[in-house]
Amino acid sequence: MDKKKVQQINIELDENVSSGEYANFVVVTHSPAEFVMDYTRLLPGVPKAKIHSRIIMAPQHVKAFMLALKDNISKFEEKHGEIKSPGHESFKEFGVKPPESNLPN
DSSP, rough: OOOOOOOOOOOOOOOHHHHHHHHHHHHHEOOOSSSSEEEEEETTOOOOOEEEEEEEEEEEHHHHHHHHHHHHHHHHHHHHHOOOOOGGGGGGGGTTTSSSSSSOO
């Protein structure tokens, strides 16, 4: 019988990272080699948003991330109900004019 070796990955969460960083907007761009995700937060009455975190991933990792998100969204919605997508109307509460075309992400 051929037994596969399972490698355990230990992930450490530093205290200064454990509280997280809130983001309600992400801009996604890509090149042939990588995806770049710039996370920020839009606040009502504040015309400028600062990027708080930039994540750069290989295309294969982004696809794995997308599948993990899709799986978790399905589980969330089974338990809590459908998540409504806000669309362009959600920009109005921040005093921001939405882009004329689709969002960059």
